[in-house]
Amino acid sequence: MSELVSRAQELDAADELAPLRSRFVLDDVVYLDGNSLGALPAHVPGRVEDVVRRQWGELRIRSWEESGWWTAPERIGDRIAPLVGAAPGRIVVGDSTSVNVFKALVAAVRMAGPDRGEVLVDATTFPTDGYIAESAARLTGRTLRPVTPAELSSALSGRTAAVLLNHVDYRTGRLHDLPGLTAAVHAHGALAVWDLCHSAGALPVGLDEHGVDLAVGCTYKYLNGGPGSPAYLYVREELQERFDSPLPGWNSHAEPFGMSPSYAPAPGAPRGRVGTPDILSMLALEAALDVWDGVRVEAVRAKSLALTDFFLECVAAYTEPGRVESVTPLPHAERGSQIALRCADAGEVMKRLIDRGVVGDFRHPDVLRFGFTPLYVGFADTERAARVLGEVLG
Amino acid sequence: MSELVSRAQELDAADELAPLRSRFVLDDVVYLDGNSLGALPAHVPGRVEDVVRRQWGELRIRSWEESGWWTAPERIGDRIAPLVGAAPGRIVVGDSTSVNVFKALVAAVRMAGPDRGEVLVDATTFPTDGYIAESAARLTGRTLRPVTPAELSSALSGRTAAVLLNHVDYRTGRLHDLPGLTAAVHAHGALAVWDLCHSAGALPVGLDEHGVDLAVGCTYKYLNGGPGSPAYLYVREELQERFDSPLPGWNSHAEPFGMSPSYAPAPGAPRGRVGTPDILSMLALEAALDVWDGVRVEAVRAKSLALTDFFLECVAAYTEPGRVESVTPLPHAERGSQIALRCADAGEVMKRLIDRGVVGDFRHPDVLRFGFTPLYVGFADTERAARVLGEVLG
CATH class of the missing domain: 3.40.640.10 (Type I PLP-dependent aspartate aminotransferase-like (Major domain))
Structure with missing residues (x-):
C-alpha cells in the first residue's frame, strides 16, 4: 500500500464529518461535481x-x-x-x-x-x-x-x-x-x-x-x-x-x-x-x-482545505511534472472548495476520467474542475481521483 | 330523485371527458378550486x-x-x-x-x-x-x-x-x-x-x-x-x-x-x-x-360552459331568490370557467361549504368563487355543490 493510500485511510478515520456520507445516495463513483449539482440526500425522496x-x-x-x-x-x-x-x-x-x-x-x-x-x-x-x-x-x-x-x-x-x-x-x-x-x-x-x-x-x-x-x-x-x-x-x-x-x-x-x-x-x-x-x-x-443539523461550517471549511491540500499533494505525486498546472491559489485564504487544473486536451481528459468513475467537469477552454463537498467526499476518494488522473494523463 | 339529480346523471353519462376524471387523485370532496390549484394527476408521483x-x-x-x-x-x-x-x-x-x-x-x-x-x-x-x-x-x-x-x-x-x-x-x-x-x-x-x-x-x-x-x-x-x-x-x-x-x-x-x-x-x-x-x-x-394527450380544447370549453350553465341553474333552484348574485356574466362569450357569486358573509359561507365537502374559495370582500375544471369536475359534483350551497345559505 502506498504512503498516500494509508494517509487517506488515517485522515478518513479521523474525520468528524465522515459519518455524514451515509446520509447521501452515492455509488462507487468519486463524485467531485458537487460544486455544480450536489448529491441527493437519502431522505429527500420520501x-x-x-x-x-x-x-x-x-x-x-x-x-x-x-x-x-x-x-x-x-x-x-x-x-x-x-x-x-x-x-x-x-x-x-x-x-x-x-x-x-x-x-x-x-x-x-x-x-x-x-x-x-x-x-x-x-x-x-x-x-x-x-x-x-x-x-x-x-x-x-x-x-x-x-x-x-x-x-x-x-x-x-x-x-x-x-x-x-x-x-x-x-x-x-x-x-x-x-x-x-x-x-x-x-x-x-x-x-x-x-x-x-x-x-x-x-x-x-x-x-x-x-x-x-x-x-x-x-x-x-x-x-x-x-x-x-x-x-x-x-x-x-x-x-x-x-x-x-x-x-x-x-x-x-x-x-x-x-x-x-x-x-x-x-x-x-x-x-x-x-x-x-x-x-x-x-x-x-x-x-x-x-x-x-449540528454541522459546524468551520469544520466543513477545515475538511475542505485538508481535502484540496491532499488532492494537490496526490496530483503532484501521481502526475508527470508540468502535465497539469493548478490555477487555484495555494494560500488557504485564497482558495474555495475546488481545484482547477489547466491541462492540454482538458475536454477529452475529463471524458476519460468520467469513464473511469471520477466525475469532475470541464470549463472552456482548458480547465478541469474538481469540486470537494466536505459532507460526502473523503480522503480515499481524493487519493483515487488523483491516481486515476495520473493514469489518464499517462 | 329530483329532476336536477337525474339531469346530472344523464349529462355525466353523455360526457366524452368523463373518463379523464380517473386520471386524477380525487376523493369525496367536490373540488371547485382547480382555478387556484389543480388536482394531482395520478401518474405524477411516480x-x-x-x-x-x-x-x-x-x-x-x-x-x-x-x-x-x-x-x-x-x-x-x-x-x-x-x-x-x-x-x-x-x-x-x-x-x-x-x-x-x-x-x-x-x-x-x-x-x-x-x-x-x-x-x-x-x-x-x-x-x-x-x-x-x-x-x-x-x-x-x-x-x-x-x-x-x-x-x-x-x-x-x-x-x-x-x-x-x-x-x-x-x-x-x-x-x-x-x-x-x-x-x-x-x-x-x-x-x-x-x-x-x-x-x-x-x-x-x-x-x-x-x-x-x-x-x-x-x-x-x-x-x-x-x-x-x-x-x-x-x-x-x-x-x-x-x-x-x-x-x-x-x-x-x-x-x-x-x-x-x-x-x-x-x-x-x-x-x-x-x-x-x-x-x-x-x-x-x-x-x-x-x-x-388526445383532448380537444374545444370539447373542454363546451363542457366548461355546460357545467357553469348547470351550476347557475341549480343555484337558482336551490337558493332563495336574492340570497346570492352572480357577478359572472351570463353570455357564453363573456364567461370563463368559474362562477363568482356575491354573497353576504361570503368568508363564513365558504368555510361552511368547505366543512361540508364543497371546496371553492373566497375573494375579498364578498365573493364566493367556484372553479370548474372540465377534466375532472362532473355534473353530479356540480348539482351537489349547488345543493350544499343552498343548504348552507338556509
Whole structure:
C-alpha cells in the first residue's frame, strides 16, 4: 500500500464529518461535481413523495396554510442563514440566482441614490452576473464597468453606486477577500452585493459580521437542494426598509390577500419575494438542509482545505511534472472548495476520467474542475481521483 | 330523485371527458378550486420519484444531458403550445408568472420604440400584473395608466407602447374579448400582452390566430402542474428576433457553455429563459401535461360552459331568490370557467361549504368563487355543490 493510500485511510478515520456520507445516495463513483449539482440526500425522496401525494394530492389548496407552503420562502431562508452567517429574518428563498442578482443590484443602485452613476461588476465572475448587471445598469440609467477584484480598489470612487462580486471564482476556485473588499466598497459609500454560489455551504461567509449589503446564491451546489432548486436573497437588516424591488409581485405585498391594486411592500425578508414560489423544488431543498443539523461550517471549511491540500499533494505525486498546472491559489485564504487544473486536451481528459468513475467537469477552454463537498467526499476518494488522473494523463 | 339529480346523471353519462376524471387523485370532496390549484394527476408521483431517485440521485450531473433537463423549458413549452393555439418554438417555460410579466412588458415597451410613452394595464386584473407593470413602466421611463377593458378603446392612442390585459378576470370570471382587444391595440400600433392564467386549459385562446404579441400564464391552475409550477412566456414568431429581455441570464445566451463575458441572445423561445430552471417542478409539470394527450380544447370549453350553465341553474333552484348574485356574466362569450357569486358573509359561507365537502374559495370582500375544471369536475359534483350551497345559505 502506498504512503498516500494509508494517509487517506488515517485522515478518513479521523474525520468528524465522515459519518455524514451515509446520509447521501452515492455509488462507487468519486463524485467531485458537487460544486455544480450536489448529491441527493437519502431522505429527500420520501419527503418529496409526501409533498406530492399527501400535501398536493390530498390536502390540495389547504396546504398553502396547513402544510406551511405560504411561509416556506422565509422559513427556508432562516435555515440557510446560519450557513452564511446571517441572523434570522434576512434571507428569502425563491427564483433563480440570475433573478435575485437583478433584484439585488437594482435595489442597491436605488439605495445608493441618483448621484452615483456607475456600477462595477466582477469581470471574472460567472457570466450571468455580468449579463444581469448590464441589464440592471441599463434599466437604472447607470454605466456598467467590469473590473477584476484586484483592480477594484483603484476603480472605486464617489461615483460608484454598487459593486457585484463573486465570493469564489467558478473557474479557478479563487476565494476573494469578502471582508476586505466589502470594507473598500463601503469606504467609498457604495453598496456591496456578493454572489455566494460557490462558497455557501463550503466555507464561512459571515454576511452580518462583515456588513455585506446584499447577497445572492444558489442552493443546488454545496447545499444539495436538487437540480435548479430555488436561489436566495439576503438583505442587510438596516437596509430592508429601503429595499425597493424591481420585481414587486403579489407575494411581496404587505397584504397579499388584500388584492389591492396598489403595491405596498411587506416588511422584512418577504419583501424579496415575487410570485408564487415553486413548492416542490422549495420543499425538496428544505428537506435537503436537514443534513446540516449540528454541522459546524468551520469544520466543513477545515475538511475542505485538508481535502484540496491532499488532492494537490496526490496530483503532484501521481502526475508527470508540468502535465497539469493548478490555477487555484495555494494560500488557504485564497482558495474555495475546488481545484482547477489547466491541462492540454482538458475536454477529452475529463471524458476519460468520467469513464473511469471520477466525475469532475470541464470549463472552456482548458480547465478541469474538481469540486470537494466536505459532507460526502473523503480522503480515499481524493487519493483515487488523483491516481486515476495520473493514469489518464499517462 | 329530483329532476336536477337525474339531469346530472344523464349529462355525466353523455360526457366524452368523463373518463379523464380517473386520471386524477380525487376523493369525496367536490373540488371547485382547480382555478387556484389543480388536482394531482395520478401518474405524477411516480414520475417525480423517478426524477428524484434516478435522474438526480443516480445520474446526477449527467441528467442535464441524458435526462433532457437542459432542454425542458422549450420542450414543455411545445407541450403547452397547442392548448393556447401556438405553433412549436414560441413558448418557453420557467420562472413565475410575475417574472414573465416583467420580461414581456419590458420587451414590449422596447419593441414599441422610444416615442411611445404610455403603458396601459387592465385595472381589474390580478394585482401582481399591476405591480409588475408599474415597475416595468418605471424602469423604462414610461407612464402607467390603469384602465378597465371596457375603457381600453378610448384610452388607446399613438402614445401607447403596450397593453397588459387579463384574458379572464380572476374575481368575476369575466372573459375578455382577446381577438377584438388585440386588434384594437394593434390598430394603434401598440403591442398586446395577455395574461392567460385563468383561461389556458379551460378554453381556446388562439394566440397565433389572433396575432397576440406576447403572453404569459401559470401552469398550476387548469394545467394541473402542481403548487407553484413554472409559468410560461409566449413571443409571437415575428417578434422573437427583436425580443430584448430585461433578464438576460446565462440560460438565454446563444452559447450558454461558451461562458462569454458578453451577452448574445439565443434565437427563438430560449431567449426567454433566465437562470437555471427548477427541474423538479418543471418535470412534474411535464408529467401532468400527459393528461391532455388526445383532448380537444374545444370539447373542454363546451363542457366548461355546460357545467357553469348547470351550476347557475341549480343555484337558482336551490337558493332563495336574492340570497346570492352572480357577478359572472351570463353570455357564453363573456364567461370563463368559474362562477363568482356575491354573497353576504361570503368568508363564513365558504368555510361552511368547505366543512361540508364543497371546496371553492373566497375573494375579498364578498365573493364566493367556484372553479370548474372540465377534466375532472362532473355534473353530479356540480348539482351537489349547488345543493350544499343552498343548504348552507338556509
